Amino acid sequence: RAMSSVARQSLKIGLVPADGIGREVIPAARTAIEALGSDIPKPQFIDLLAGFELFTKTGTALPEETIAALRECDCALFGAVSSPSKRVTGYSSPIVALRKELDLYANIRPVVSVAANPSGKPSVDLVVVRENTECLYVKQETIIATENGREARAVRLITERASRRIGRMAFELALTRPRKHVTIIHKSNVLSVTDGLFRETVRAVPRQEPGKFDDVTIAEQLVDSAVYRLFREPEIYDIMVAPNLYGDIISDAAAALVGSLGLVPSINAGDNFVMGEPVHGSAPDIAGKEIANPIASIRSAALMLRRLGYIQGADRIDNAVDEVVRQGTVLTPDLGGKSKTHEVVDAIIKRI
Amino acid sequence: RAMSSVARQSLKIGLVPADGIGREVIPAARTAIEALGSDIPKPQFIDLLAGFELFTKTGTALPEETIAALRECDCALFGAVSSPSKRVTGYSSPIVALRKELDLYANIRPVVSVAANPSGKPSVDLVVVRENTECLYVKQETIIATENGREARAVRLITERASRRIGRMAFELALTRPRKHVTIIHKSNVLSVTDGLFRETVRAVPRQEPGKFDDVTIAEQLVDSAVYRLFREPEIYDIMVAPNLYGDIISDAAAALVGSLGLVPSINAGDNFVMGEPVHGSAPDIAGKEIANPIASIRSAALMLRRLGYIQGADRIDNAVDEVVRQGTVLTPDLGGKSKTHEVVDAIIKRI
Numbered sequence: 001r002a003m004s005s006v007a008r009q010s011l012k013i014g015l016v017p018a019d020g021i022g023r024e025v026i027p028a029a030r031t032a033i034e035a036l037g038s039d040i041p042k043p044q045f046i047d048l049l050a051g052f053e054l055f056t057k058t059g060t061a062l063p064e065e066t067i068a069a070l071r072e073c074d075c076a077l078f079g080a081v082s083s084p085s086k087r088v089t090g091y092s093s094p095i096v097a098l099r100k101e102l103d104l105y106a107n108i109r110p111v112v113s114v115a116a117n118p119s120g121k122p123s124v125d126l127v128v129v130r131e132n133t134e135c136l137y138v139k140q141e142t143i144i145a146t147e148n149g150r151e152a153r154a155v156r157l158i159t160e161r162a163s164r165r166i167g168r169m170a171f172e173l174a175l176t177r178p179r180k181h182v183t184i185i186h187k188s189n190v191l192s193v194t195d196g197l198f199r200e201t202v203r204a205v206p207r208q209e210p211g212k213f214d215d216v217t218i219a220e221q222l223v224d225s226a227v228y229r230l231f232r233e234p235e236i237y238d239i240m241v242a243p244n245l246y247g248d249i250i251s252d253a254a255a256a257l258v259g260s261l262g263l264v265p266s267i268n269a270g271d272n273f274v275m276g277e278p279v280h281g282s283a284p285d286i287a288g289k290e291i292a293n294p295i296a297s298i299r300s301a302a303l304m305l306r307r308l309g310y311i312q313g314a315d316r317i318d319n320a321v322d323e324v325v326r327q328g329t330v331l332t333p334d335l336g337g338k339s340k341t342h343e344v345v346d347a348i349i350k351r352i
Numbered sequence: 353r354a355m356s357s358v359a360r361q362s363l364k365i366g367l368v369p370a371d372g373i374g375r376e377v378i379p380a381a382r383t384a385i386e387a388l389g390s391d392i393p394k395p396q397f398i399d400l401l402a403g404f405e406l407f408t409k410t411g412t413a414l415p416e417e418t419i420a421a422l423r424e425c426d427c428a429l430f431g432a433v434s435s436p437s438k439r440v441t442g443y444s445s446p447i448v449a450l451r452k453e454l455d456l457y458a459n460i461r462p463v464v465s466v467a468a469n470p471s472g473k474p475s476v477d478l479v480v481v482r483e484n485t486e487c488l489y490v491k492q493e494t495i496i497a498t499e500n501g502r503e504a505r506a507v508r509l510i511t512e513r514a515s516r517r518i519g520r521m522a523f524e525l526a527l528t529r530p531r532k533h534v535t536i537i538h539k540s541n542v543l544s545v546t547d548g549l550f551r552e553t554v555r556a557v558p559r560q561e562p563g564k565f566d567d568v569t570i571a572e573q574l575v576d577s578a579v580y581r582l583f584r585e586p587e588i589y590d591i592m593v594a595p596n597l598y599g600d601i602i603s604d605a606a607a608a609l610v611g612s613l614g615l616v617p618s619i620n621a622g623d624n625f626v627m628g629e630p631v632h633g634s635a636p637d638i639a640g641k642e643i644a645n646p647i648a649s650i651r652s653a654a655l656m657l658r659r660l661g662y663i664q665g666a667d668r669i670d671n672a673v674d675e676v677v678r679q680g681t682v683l684t685p686d687l688g689g690k691s692k693t694h695e696v697v698d699a700i701i702k703r704i
């Protein structure tokens with residue numbers, strides 16, 4: 001089914017707060033969605049379990065029921081997972097598993113600064129389009145004992161199929177943007193075969209649909225110098241398309257440019273499902289203090305709705321967030337403010 | 353042999369400018385070394401070939417003679433290599449090969465800002481200690497054709513032995529610094545086996561020599577959030593020890609903080625050999641224009657000499673560079689100046 005063309009009676013939204021501040025920011029996103037009223041079909045929220053804490057209690061980080069329930073939903077919001085401080089036998093990250101399980105092959109992360117005035121141009125305005133199912137994230141790891149000690153190996157998988165579909169996603173997105181510029185991130189000077197395949201396959205995308213992407217310009221950058229240039233001249237980037245791990249690192253780097261990870265949303269998108277997720281982690285140091293920035297999650301809800309075709313609802317959320325950030329009086333500590341999570345949520349809701 | 357305890361009659365230094373601006377900055381470093389006079393044994397320079405351009409002309413990026421000659425040298429300086437703009441059969445990066453060939457297992461990259469006044473504290477003062485022989489750089493890649501298209505795989509190798517020696521290098525270095533703080537960079541929330549081994553092995557280093565590292569404090573960071581925090585609070589880092597690829601990315605990220613890649617030096621160090629190398633690349637866009645910043649290479653020469661035990665010579669070079677940077681009147685365009693490479697070299701030599 002095309003994601004935007006279904007007329008729904010209600011919108012079934014799975015909520016997976018998982019660990020730490022995930023439990024504070026996902027309820028915030030829910031409140032923002034509820035505030036939209038008739039701009040979207042009546043939302044129906046399904047609370048679902050996952051996470052490292054769940055694992056420590058039950059031995060399972062991602063229950064079968066959570067996956068099964070998500071398959072029945074129209075979309076979902078995921079919070080954040082904590083990382084074990086030691087190697088824990090049997091534990092495996094539920095978010096990585098969910099992305100694969102639901103074939104959410106694109107992690108789309110817009111990193112945009114809020115301009116000082118409503119008609120101004122943001123100084124950073126880029127989208128990281130991260131491949132979300134392979135690279136080192138296939139987690140095929142082995143370890144052996146030798147006379148010189150242990151040796152561990154991980155497989156980095158790059159397929160033509162996954163590179164093509166993420167490439168197409170990047171080019172499609174580029175068409176919706178004023179600059180229509182795609183930068184391919186790779187390290188083919190070292191990984192000539194795997195990153196060579198990624199680079200070559202993404203470059204070949206426009207040839208598969210002749211004419212369609214004629215307006216899109218293409219550049220490329222080695223991942224190390226891409227990070228360097230991101231800090232020095234972020235304005236050179238529009239769409240950055242990257243294999244999984246580089247995309248992970250680059251999106252955190254880009255987040256530093258806009259003031260806080262607490263501002264940066266994402267969606268995990270496949271052809272049939274979309275799951276919003278703030279780019280930040282579970283932040284155990286501030287969990288429970290009610291000072292987590294809810295904006296990344298609220299914007300993730302907007303991104304999710306936008307992908308489902310509910311543009312007006314998404315715009316209302318984004319505009320409300322822009323206003324609150326621009327005004328600058330009700331902000332959480334990560335942005336230099338003194339407000340609590342719920343105060344920021346209230347300020348946003350008032351403007352939706 | 354211990355690197356610093358040999359009384360040498362002369363110092364045999366291999367010079368491998370390789371590609372692009374490597375050919376402009378390595379001669380600059382040579383001039384700086386020559387200016388030291390009797391602070392070091394009489395230098396004897398050996399000019400050696402390598403690089404992508406050499407490959408396009410001769411089919412070899414790293415001639416056997418270059419490797420053999422380097423084995424006869426006391427130390428070396430390497431410039432930079434260009435990256436092919438397409439996949440080129442038979443080409444493989446000579447710098448990656450040299451690091452392995454000469455077992456230069458540690459890539460040490462100090463990233464330090466120059467304080468406004470000579471007695472001031474630099475705002476960024478960290479050292480990236482990058483494992484230099486394994487991780488994805490083992491370049492074991494394969495590709496197969498399937499019915500769904502091509503599939504490429506690369507091996508990421510992490511051994512206990514290499515992790516232990518890079519860990520020890522990091523802890524030894526920490527002992528020489530006021531803060532004595534080591535941050536281990538990894539991604540063990542995804543790569544629990546390979547990065548789990550790295551993290552665990554580095555953490556175990558102090559236990560191998562009880563007492564010795566008691567003053568060293570240890571922290572750790574996931575690579576994505578390490579890059580984020582590098583930009584937000586660089587002062588939290590002292591020594592950052594990382595597997596090969598993360599170290600590559602992190603050192604470029606750190607370089608952005610001090611104003612230019614053109615300032616950041618490195619050494620590739622093993623137990624028996626040391627090779628200085630600027631962190632920047634071959635910069636084909638500015639090659640031949642005589643505006644390449646020679647400072648990264650000149651500082652790499654100083655680092656190399658320091659590692660060989662010629663502290664006084666190294667200090668003289670570094671102090672001269674500090675003065676020139678602080679004065680700010682003779683700088684290349686990457687630092688906002690208008691000077692040519694040779695003018696910066698002259699200004700430095702005058703102060704050595």
Ligand SMILES: CC(C)[C@H](C(=O)O)[C@@H](O)C(=O)O
Binds near residue numbers: 093542
């Ligand atoms: C929690 C972790 C597995 C995850 C990742 O590496 O993808 C996170 O860093 C992210 O960016 O969503």
Ligand SMILES: CC(C)[C@H](C(=O)O)[C@@H](O)C(=O)O
Binds near residue numbers: 224445
């Ligand atoms: C040229 C390239 C192979 C090299 C690397 O990745 O190590 C470079 O980026 C560096 O950092 O020295």
